[in-house]
Amino acid sequence: MAYVIETENLCKQYKETMAVSGVNMHVQKGDIYGFIGRNGAGKSTTLKMLNGLIYPSAGKIRLFGEERNQYSGRRIGALIENAGLYPHLSAYANMNLKATAMGLHQPDEIIALLSLVKLDFKSRKPVKKFSLGMKQRLGIAMALLGQPDLLILDEPINGLDPEGIREIREIITTLNEQRGMTIIISSHILGELSKVATRYGIIRAGELVEEISADDLDRKCRSYLSLVVDDPKRALVILESQVDIQDYQVIDSHEIWIYDELDSAQVNAWLVSSQVQVSQLYYQKQDLESYFLEKIGGTSNA
Amino acid sequence: MLNMMKAEIKRLWLSKGFWISLVVLTGIYVLCIVMQSNAQESMNWTNTSAPAEPGVYLTVDEVVSSLNTLATSFGFSFGILIMGIELAGFVAQEYSSGFVKQTIPLANGRSGIILSKLVVSGFLGITILFVSYGVGALLGPIFMQDFVIEPAATLFSSMVLLFLFALAFFSLETFVCTLFRNKTSGIVIDFLVASGMLLGIGQSLLAMVDLDGLATYTLSNYLMHITDEVTDISLNTVLVLFVYLIVYNGLSLWISHRRDI
Numbered sequence: 001m002a003y004v005i006e007t008e009n010l011c012k013q014y015k016e017t018m019a020v021s022g023v024n025m026h027v028q029k030g031d032i033y034g035f036i037g038r039n040g041a042g043k044s045t046t047l048k049m050l051n052g053l054i055y056p057s058a059g060k061i062r063l064f065g066e067e068r069n070q071y072s073g074r075r076i077g078a079l080i081e082n083a084g085l086y087p088h089l090s091a092y093a094n095m096n097l098k099a100t101a102m103g104l105h106q107p108d109e110i111i112a113l114l115s116l117v118k119l120d121f122k123s124r125k126p127v128k129k130f131s132l133g134m135k136q137r138l139g140i141a142m143a144l145l146g147q148p149d150l151l152i153l154d155e156p157i158n159g160l161d162p163e164g165i166r167e168i169r170e171i172i173t174t175l176n177e178q179r180g181m182t183i184i185i186s187s188h189i190l191g192e193l194s195k196v197a198t199r200y201g202i203i204r205a206g207e208l209v210e211e212i213s214a215d216d217l218d219r220k221c222r223s224y225l226s227l228v229v230d231d232p233k234r235a236l237v238i239l240e241s242q243v244d245i246q247d248y249q250v251i252d253s254h255e256i257w258i259y260d261e262l263d264s265a266q267v268n269a270w271l272v273s274s275q276v277q278v279s280q281l282y283y284q285k286q287d288l289e290s291y292f293l294e295k296i297g298g299t300s301n302a
Numbered sequence: 303m304l305n306m307m308k309a310e311i312k313r314l315w316l317s318k319g320f321w322i323s324l325v326v327l328t329g330i331y332v333l334c335i336v337m338q339s340n341a342q343e344s345m346n347w348t349n350t351s352a353p354a355e356p357g358v359y360l361t362v363d364e365v366v367s368s369l370n371t372l373a374t375s376f377g378f379s380f381g382i383l384i385m386g387i388e389l390a391g392f393v394a395q396e397y398s399s400g401f402v403k404q405t406i407p408l409a410n411g412r413s414g415i416i417l418s419k420l421v422v423s424g425f426l427g428i429t430i431l432f433v434s435y436g437v438g439a440l441l442g443p444i445f446m447q448d449f450v451i452e453p454a455a456t457l458f459s460s461m462v463l464l465f466l467f468a469l470a471f472f473s474l475e476t477f478v479c480t481l482f483r484n485k486t487s488g489i490v491i492d493f494l495v496a497s498g499m500l501l502g503i504g505q506s507l508l509a510m511v512d513l514d515g516l517a518t519y520t521l522s523n524y525l526m527h528i529t530d531e532v533t534d535i536s537l538n539t540v541l542v543l544f545v546y547l548i549v550y551n552g553l554s555l556w557i558s559h560r561r562d563i
Contacts, residue, residue: 054562084400101309
């Protein structure tokens with residue numbers, strides 16, 4: 001499997017605090033990888049290590065199948081925390097400076113990128129007069145210089161209005177679908193992330209607790225009929241013979257979750273008539289937010 | 303790395319601070335030339351025992367009558383100070399704006415950040431020399447009596463030495479700004495070294511360990527006696543300046559490669 005990013009036991013320690021501990025991340029080519037965690041969970045620290053801004057305390061990072069080298073930086077574009085812009089220069093001038101530093105001499109590319117993020121390339125307005133949304137969009141345009149294979153976005157929609165959020169989402173989707181770009185987005189706004197991500201990495205207190213594809217996550221967040229019975233084996237035999245249930249999961253010694261669509265009253269009737277004691281029966285749907293909050297260890301917004 | 307150097311020169315060119323510093327330097331230099339010529343013509347010498355009259359004074363220990371003396375006494379001395387302030391802001395802004403996050407991940411980014419500042423320092427050094435000698439050559443013959451322009455070879459060797467001084471001095475500033483990541487630290491070191499205020503402290507500290515002879519080799523001491531150094535160029539001075547260049551840039555590179563952004 002072709003991994004664009006693969007980390008092995010990645011750690012970062014600041015004095016006595018382990019900001020990142022034993023992260024084993026796997027990002028496949030073409031993924032939109034949603035990196036989720038609470039504030040202070042270690043998302044930005046991890047992304048900075050991937051981008052080479054900070055040194056890991058331990059562990060390895062493989063980018064595009066190789067150890068980091070002088071060419072890795074050209075294949076990665078990043079917007080981490082703030083956009084990193086010279087405030088007295090215009091959008092075009094900032095882009096031009098970075099392009100010069102990269103050895104690029106393509107004014108057309110700069111104009112195209114500024115148009116993509118809906119900024120006027122002719123404007124001489126200095127960046128210090130930009131709104132937060134405009135700075136974020138310019139930051140994305142800067143990250144896209146040189147047509148990177150991997151785009152790292154750290155909380156790109158923070159502080160944006162709904163219109164701005166929609167625009168960023170469209171840009172991300174376009175880049176992934178039309179250019180096949182692999183994208184890592186860290187965020188704690190779950191609703192927005194769920195609209196674009198194809199894979200998730202969930203980090204809690206510096207540890208990557210789970211990596212899961214969007215499809216698997218959907219399966220986990222389906223509605224199900226929860227049964228608590230005295231004899232699950234017998235209950236399953238009965239239900240298989242009656243309605244040929246296919247999709248179910250035995251949770252523990254007494255609980256069964258059935259994902260097939262069934263009439264709960266009929267299920268109860270079958271089991272009771274077969275001398276199976278049913279102590280609990282209800283429909284449950286675990287929504288995305290509850291699932292993530294459970295994983296990241298929060299009861300309020302991530 | 304070469305591309306990063308080009309980008310930094312471009313950034314300096316776009317910087318309002320650079321052009322303002324250039325205008326200020328030129329203005330102060332011209333003012334000094336006029337004041338010095340008036341003082342020399344009036345033969346109004348004040349000795350240290352007489353009470354100073356109100357006004358703006360610049361103490362000069364000699365009669366300025368040649369381009370080299372004019373350029374080093376006024377142009378270069380003020381140039382180091384004024385362009386040093388600009389350089390401090392220039393270096394620190396890369397960190398304060400966060401643009402360093404754009405450049406560090408590039409090929410040889412951590413080295414490029416420091417070496418590109420050396421190129422900028424060289425550019426500023428050339429600018430100072432251009433103003434010092436250019437304006438001096440234009441206005442010296444007009445304002446100064448019996449003004450002499452030294453032979454080209456003498457001027458060239460003086461300029462090379464002054465260029466080395468500038469590089470060494472700006473390398474110190476770059477190191478301080480890289481270490482502390484703010485412009486105030488660079489401006490403070492600029493003033494302390496260029497004004498000679500650190501010289502007395504340095505001499506005392508070295509005297510405590512019986513190494514006061516080494517004070518002769520400090521940047522402050524060289525700058526305080528810049529006209530003498532230029533008149534009588536010694537290989538010793540050139541070597542010491544190269545050592546400063548290597549040590550300060552080496553330290554800056556070490557910091558850049560060790561520290562997280």
